[in-house]
Amino acid sequence: MIRLYNTLTRKKEELQTLEPGIVKMYVCGPTVYNDAHVGHAMSALVFDIIRRYLEYRGYRVRHVMNYTDVDDKIIQRANQMGIDPFALAQKYIEDFNQNLEDLNILPATSKPQVSKTMPQIIAFVQGLIERGYAYPTPSGDVYFRVTKDDDYGKLSGRKLEEMQAGARIEVGEEKQHPMDFALWKAAKPGEPAWDSPWGKGRPGWHIECSAMNLAELGEQIDIHGGGNDLIFPHHENEIAQTESYTGKPFARYWMHNGMLQLGGEKMSKSLGNIISIKEFLSKRDADVMRMLVLNGSYRAPLVFNEETLDAAEKGLERLKSALRPAINKSADSTADAVVALPAAIQTVETAFTEAMDDDFNTAGALGALFDFVRAINTARDAGATESQLRPAQDTLRKLTGVLGLRLTEKRGAGDADKFIELLLEVRTEARKQKLWALSDMIRDRLKELGVIVEDSREGSTWRYS
RNA sequence: GGCGACGUGGCCAAGUGGUAAGGCAAGGCUCUGCAAAAGCCUGAUACAUGGGUUCGAAUCCCAUCGUCGCCUCCA
Numbered sequence: 001m002i003r004l005y006n007t008l009t010r011k012k013e014e015l016q017t018l019e020p021g022i023v024k025m026y027v028c029g030p031t032v033y034n035d036a037h038v039g040h041a042m043s044a045l046v047f048d049i050i051r052r053y054l055e056y057r058g059y060r061v062r063h064v065m066n067y068t069d070v071d072d073k074i075i076q077r078a079n080q081m082g083i084d085p086f087a088l089a090q091k092y093i094e095d096f097n098q099n100l101e102d103l104n105i106l107p108a109t110s111k112p113q114v115s116k117t118m119p120q121i122i123a124f125v126q127g128l129i130e131r132g133y134a135y136p137t138p139s140g141d142v143y144f145r146v147t148k149d150d151d152y153g154k155l156s157g158r159k160l161e162e163m164q165a166g167a168r169i170e171v172g173e174e175k176q177h178p179m180d181f182a183l184w185k186a187a188k189p190g191e192p193a194w195d196s197p198w199g200k201g202r203p204g205w206h207i208e209c210s211a212m213n214l215a216e217l218g219e220q221i222d223i224h225g226g227g228n229d230l231i232f233p234h235h236e237n238e239i240a241q242t243e244s245y246t247g248k249p250f251a252r253y254w255m256h257n258g259m260l261q262l263g264g265e266k267m268s269k270s271l272g273n274i275i276s277i278k279e280f281l282s283k284r285d286a287d288v289m290r291m292l293v294l295n296g297s298y299r300a301p302l303v304f305n306e307e308t309l310d311a312a313e314k315g316l317e318r319l320k321s322a323l324r325p326a327i328n329k330s331a332d333s334t335a336d337a338v339v340a341l342p343a344a345i346q347t348v349e350t351a352f353t354e355a356m357d358d359d360f361n362t363a364g365a366l367g368a369l370f371d372f373v374r375a376i377n378t379a380r381d382a383g384a385t386e387s388q389l390r391p392a393q394d395t396l397r398k399l400t401g402v403l404g405l406r407l408t409e410k411r412g413a414g415d416a417d418k419f420i421e422l423l424l425e426v427r428t429e430a431r432k433q434k435l436w437a438l439s440d441m442i443r444d445r446l447k448e449l450g451v452i453v454e455d456s457r458e459g460s461t462w463r464y465s
Numbered sequence: 466g467g468c469g470a471c472g473u474g475g476c477c478a479a480g481u482g483g484u485a486a487g488g489c490a491a492g493g494c495u496c497u498g499c500a501a502a503a504g505c506c507u508g509a510u511a512c513a514u515g516g517g518u519u520c521g522a523a524u525c526c527c528a529u530c531g532u533c534g535c536c537u538c539c540a
Contacts, residue, residue, distance in 0.1 A: 010469090030540070043540035073538070156535075157468055163536070205538080227540030228470085234539090258470085259534065295477060295488070300470085301533060308477055311489040315477095318488075321503070355479085363479050367487035377503055381496095436498060443500075454502050461502090 002057060002357050004223075005299060007231060007254040008155055012359055017222050018252070023054050023061045024217045026251070028209060028226035028234070029111070031068040032092035033077045035276040036099050038289065038304065039260040043227050045290055046257040046298040048105040048404055050225075053356050056402045064216045065108035066209060067093050069115050070202055075191055085192055086115065099277040103286045104404055112212040114203065118194050121203045121211040124245060125183045125196075133244040137174035140186030140199040146179045149240045155254060156232035181237055183207045206237035213242065213250075224251035228299075231256060258301045275304075287405050288313050294362040294403055319369065319400060320407050322376040323393055326386040327458050333383035341379050341388065345395050348372040352399050362403065372396060410450075410464040420451055424460055427453075 002015040017023055027047045030040050044065075051061045069089035078085035093113070100107065114121070125142055128134035133149065136142045146152045146160060153159055163179055182204035187193035193200040203211075213221060219242075226235065235254065242250040262273050280289060291312040296302050332338075348368050355364030376392050400407055423442055430439040443453045446462070453462045 028540070031538085036540090040540050046540090071538090153468095158536075159468090162467060225540095228534065229539055230535095231469085232535055233537090257540070259540080261533075291488095292477090297478080300478090303477065305476095307489085311477060314490090315488050324502090361479075363477095363488090364486075367479065370487050374504080378505095381503060431498085434498070440499070447501095452501075455497075455500080456502080457496080 002054075003359055004253055004255060005359050006252075007228075007256050008251075013253065015222075015253070017059070018220055021059055023059045023223060024064075024221040025051065025061055025223040025225065026064045026066075026209070026213050026217060026221055027108070027224075028230055029065040029067050030096060031071050031073060032089045032096060033071065033074040034092065035274075035278060036092075036096050037274040037276050038280050039227075040096075041099070041103055041277050041280070041289055042260045042293055042302055043257050044100060044105050045103065045293045045404070047225050047255075048103075049290075049294070049298075049362060050223075050255070050360055051106060052402055052404055053360060057353075057357075061109070062217060063106075063108045064110045064112065064212070066212050067096075067111060067113045068205070068208060069093065069113045070192065070208075071114075071205070079190070089113075089115075095278075099281075102281055103277070103289065104406055106404075110216050112216055114208040114212075117208065117212050117215060118203075120215045121207055122184075122194070122196050124207060124211045124214065124241070125203075127245050128183065128241065131244065133241075134183055135176065136184075136198045139174065140184075140201055141174065141182055142184035142198055143175055143180040144183050144237065144240060144244075145176060146181075146240065147177050149244055152179075152240050153236065155236045155239055158232065158236075181206065181233065183241070206234055207241060209234070209238050210241040210245070213238075214245075219246040219248050219250075221251050223253045223255055225255045225257070228256035228258060257298045260302045260304050262304050284309060284313065285316070287316050287407065290404055291316050294366055294405075297363060298360060315366075315370075316405075316407070319373060319396070319405070320409065322373040322396055323407060324380070324461075326380055326384055326389045327456065328380075328383040328385050330385070332385050332388055335379075335382035335384075337375070337378040337382040338384040338388055341375065341384065341392050344372055344375040345392055348375075348395065348399065352402075356402075365399075365403070369396070369399060420446070420462060424453065424462060428460060431455075 003012045004015055005011070006013050025047070027043075030036055047063075051063050054061050067089070069086070074089050075085050078088040081088070097107070125134060128144065129136065129142065132145070134142055134144050153163070160179060184196060184198060184201050184203055184207070186198070187200040187202065191202065193202055213224075224235065224238075239250050262275070288309060292304065292308060293302065295312060295315065348371070351368035351371075352365045355361040355368060358364070372392070373396070376389065376396065379392070380389060397407070423446065427439045427442045430442070446453055447465070450465050451462055452465045453460055
C-alpha cells in the first residue's frame with residue numbers, strides 16, 4: 001500500500017487510482033526562455049523517482065509534462081534577440097529534453113505544448129464563459145470569475161476576503177474582482193496571436209495546463225505535481241478552471257516538491273542565482289544530483305552547496321563499492337557473513353519497499369541500501385566468491401535502478417585498458433623486488449591520469465576515478 | 466501584515482507516542498612496504514526554547530524565537 005502526502009488535504013493518503021493499475025500523472029514543466037537550472041532538475045528528478053517507483057510497484061504511469069512555449073518572457077527575450085519566439089522556445093525545449101536525458105530522467109509519455117493546444121484552450125475558455133465562470137471584456141481579454149467558484153482557495157488555504165487586501169490591479173484592467181485572473185489576453189502589437197471568438201490574442205498562464213490536462217488525460221487525474229512555488233496561484237487557478245468546467249474533482253493527489261536552496265534562498269530565474277543543469281553536469285556526474293535529491297525529502301527544501309554535493313558524491317562511491325568484484329576466486333566460502341547474504345537480500349527488499357511506500361521516503365530507502373552495502377562488502381572481505389556475491393549485487397543494482405541511479409564506473413578510452421594492465425604488471429614486478437619508490441611513482445602518476453590503483457593481499461586492482 | 470512548511474550530533478538527514486536509521490566529515494583499530502579501499506570501534510544524558518497533556522513525547526497541545534516558501538513571473 002502506497003501512501004502519499006496530498007497538499008490538498010495536508011495529510012498522507014493511501015494511493016487509490018481512478019483506474020486500477022494506471023496512474024495518470026501531470027507535472028508542470030518549465031517555461032522555455034533560457035537554460036534550465038538545477039532547481040528544475042530537482043523537480044524533474046523528484047517526479048522521475050516517483051514514476052519509477054510506481055512502475056516498480058506494478059503501475060502503468062501515464063506521465064504528462066508540458067512545455068509553456070507561449071509566454072511574456074519568451075516574447076520579450078525573442079524580441080531582444082531579434083528572433084522568432086517560436087524558434088527560441090523550440091531551442092530551449094530541445095535543450096531541456098537533452099538535460100533530462102543527461103540526468104537519466106525517463107521521458108514523459110506525452111509532452112504537450114501550448115502553441116499546439118490552441119483549439120482546446122479556446123474551447124475551454126468558451127466553455128467557462130458559457131457556464132458563467134468567465135467573462136470577456138470590451139478590450140478582448142477574458143477573465144475567470146473567482147466569486148463564482150465557491151471553494152476558490154482550497155489548495156493554498158486562502159480565503160478570497162483575506163487575499164483582497166494585498167491584491168493589485170494594474171491600471172486599465174477590467175476585472176470585476178481583484179482576484180479574477182486572465183484566461184485570454186488580447187494581442188498587443190508585435191506579439192504572436194491566435195484568432196478567437198474574442199479577437200486576436202493568446203492564453204493566460206493557467207488555462208494551458210487545464211486544457212492540456214483535459215486533452216491528454218481527461219477530466220480527472222490521479223497525481224498533479226510541480227514545485228511548491230506553483231501552489232498559488234497556478235495550481236489554485238487550475239483547479240478552479242477545471243472543476244468549474246467539468247463539475248468534477250480534478251486531481252486526487254496534489255504533490256509538490258520543495259525548493260532547492262542556494263546560499264540560503266531559493267534558486268530562481270527572477271533572483272538570478274542560477275546554476276544551469278548544463279553547468280552542473282560539466283562538473284559533476286548526473287548521479288550526484290540524483291543522490292542529493294534522494295538523500296533528502298522531496299517536500300523539504302534541498303540544501304545545494306559544495307559540501308552537500310561532495311557528500312552525495314562520496315555516498316555514491318560507497319554504493320558502487322559493493323559492486324566491486326569478489327576477491328576470492330576459489331571455492332565457495334562458508335563464513336557467517338557470506339551465509340547471511342541471502343537473508344540480507346530479503347531484509348533490504350522489505351525495508352526499501354516500506355520506506356518508499358511511505359510517501360516516497362528516499363532517505364529511508366537509502367539507509368536500507370547502505371546497510372546492504374555493508375553486508376555485501378563484509379561478505380566479500382570474508383571470502384565470498386563471485387557466484388555468492390552476484391545475487392546480492394544484482395539486487396543492489398535493481399533497487400538503485402528503481403531510484404534511477406546508474407552507478408556506472410567511469411570509463412576511459414577502451415584502448416587504454418591494456419596499457420594500464422601492462423603498467424600494473426610492471427609495477428607488480430617492481431613491488432616483488434621491493435622497488436617502492438618506482439611502484440609508488442607508477443601509482444601516483446596513474447592517479448594523476450585518473451586511474452586509481454589499490455593493492456591487496458590478492459594483488460592490485462584498478463579503476464577509473 | 467496574511468497563509469503554509471520547517472527547526473534532530475560539525476554538515477546533510479530518517480524517524481510523527483515507547484525510549485534517537487543512514488551518509489559525509491572526525492578520532493582509534495584491523496589489514497598493509499607505504500597509500501588507498503573495505504571492515505570494526507567511538508561519539509547526540511535526550512531532537513530550537515519555555516510551558517502543558519500522558520505511565521511514557523523528538524513525535525500531541527500552547528507560547529516564544531529562528532529559518533524558508535507563497536501572497537507578482539517562478540520547478
